[in-house]
Amino acid sequence: MSIQEKIKAIEDEIARTQVNKATNRHLGVLKARIARLREQERERIERGKGQVGDGYAVRKDGDATIVLLGLPSVGKSTLLxxxxxxxxxxxxxxxxxxxxxxxxxxxxxxxxxxxxxPGIIRGASEGKGLGKRILSTTRSADLLLVIVDVFNPGIRKVLLDEIRNIGIRPDENPPNIQIEKRGSGGIIITDLVGMTEMDEDGMKEILREYRYHNSRVVVREDVDYDRFVDVLLKNTVYIPTLTVVNKIDMVDEEWVEKLGEDADYDYVAISADNDINLEQLKERMFERLDLIRLYMRPKGEDPDFDEPLIIRNGSTVEDVANKIHRDLKKTLRFTRVWGKSAKFGGQKVGLSHQPMDEDIITFY
Ligand SMILES: Nc1nc2c(ncn2[C@@H]2O[C@H](COP(=O)(O)OP(=O)(O)O)[C@@H](O)[C@H]2O)c(=O)[nH]1
Ligand SMILES: [Mg+2]
Known part of the structure; x- marks a missing residue:
């Protein structure tokens, strides 16, 4: 049986199983099995040779990477x-x-x-036609732009479901659960939240499925079996998304208003072709990427306001030093910061200090 056939067989069993309190655990185990098979399939593709129509390798470049996702003809090339x-x-x-x-x-x-x-959508769930570079490029994105058009915004959900199948968890944070493999002692679970979605027996069954026969698990968040499995999978990635509704030039105001009433998610309505709301889109993309700008001030000189250093919000002075030069940290004596993160202008800070947007920094 191929991996695809195995997945299909389990999916059929799930479809036959009634969802209720009593079957919850069994369903959790079945879904855990599918997730494991999907991951094996991804690993097989990523290990294998590139497939036809794979495109060329795209190096991760610049301060952040955004991947456009959408059905053919929604306007991805136009937007790009x-x-x-x-x-x-x-x-x-x-x-x-x-x-x-x-x-x-x-x-x-x-x-x-x-x-x-190209092609991420149709291929994704079937596990075929999806080149390994496309797979790995998408999985390494910092932000996914989910593009739909005004006539079919409902497809957004389908797109998000598809990328879930390649191990991406859109707009989720990693569950707060620690799992540590050990040499012996069986499975020990410490429940710090009073779990309501899972029980220990179900967790143990899944842990064995994933070869965690001896392990220590600390649960700090009340999650369901699906999200628990995400922690066990080696390759789950958590990526923020931003939804873009394109081609608003083709409908009237009433249509756009109705769109806003129906949507239970955040989006930016644009016309790529007519440059409507593209400035707003850029701003929202920047915001979702959670990047900040830092101005470097060489000792005794003025800050360089023309070329900010761009870094993820929450990064430390150490990250900043590393981004400038790998060896900078070795010769760094101390750092001074001006701006929002400083208690006063020119505050001396350590490597673990987190600068904020538009701070000015001098390395000594
Ligand atoms: N009316 C209108 N047409 C658009 C807009 N954006 C793209 N299109 C058209 O939609 C078609 C498909 O666009 P394309 O960028 O190739 O879509 P892709 O397949 O997602 O890359 C082309 O004819 C575009 O000119 C838009 O904002 N408004
Ligand atoms: Mg295109």
Missing amino acids: NHLTNSNSKVGAYDFTTLTVVPGVLKYRGAQIQVLDI
Whole structure:
């Protein structure tokens, strides 16, 4: 039986099983099995040779990487061309984009790599037709732009479900559960939250499924079996998304209003072709990426306000030093900070200090 057939067989069993309190655990175990098979399939693809139509390898470049996701003809190439320096082919027919097309968006001093990825959608759930580079490029994105058009915003849910199948958890944080493999002693579970979604026997069954016969588990968050399995999978990645509704030029105001009433999610309504709301989109992308700008001030000189250093919010002075030069930390005596994160201008801070947006920094 191929991996696909095994998955299908388990899915059939799930479909036959009534969902209730009594079957909850069994369903959890079945889903855990599927997740494990899917991961094996991904690993097989990523280990294997690239497939035809795979595109070329795109190096992760710039301060952050954004991947565009959407059905053919929603306007991904158009958006890429209008946001970046790219010159991607736009077609009124499907599948004009056959390779991964990169572009660079310069915004607030940041260089943001934007990638138009073909074919991710149809192939994803079937586990076929999806090249390993497309797979790994998508999984390493810092932000996924989910693009739908005004006529079919409902497809957003389908897109999000598809990327879940390749191990991406859109807009989720990793569950707060620690699992430690040990040499002996069986499975020891410490429940610090009073679990309501799982029970210890169910967890143990799943842990054995994943070869954690001896392990110590500390539960600090009340999650269900699906999210527990995410912790066991080696390759789960947690990526924020931003939904973009394109082609608003094709409908009237009433339609746009109705869209807003129906949507239970946050989105930016644009027209890529007519440059409507693209500035707002850039701002929201920057915000979702959670990047901050730092101005470096060489000793005794003025800060460099032209070229900020771009770094993830929550990064430390140590991260900043490493981004500038690998060896900088060795010769660094101390650091001074001006701005929002400083108690007073020119405060001396240590390596673990977290600068904030538009701080000025001097390394000594
Ligand atoms: N009216 C309108 N048409 C658009 C817009 N954005 C893209 N299109 C058109 O939609 C078609 C498909 O666009 P394309 O960028 O190739 O879509 P892709 O397959 O997702 O890359 C082309 O004919 C575009 O000109 C828009 O904002 N408004
Ligand atoms: Mg295209």
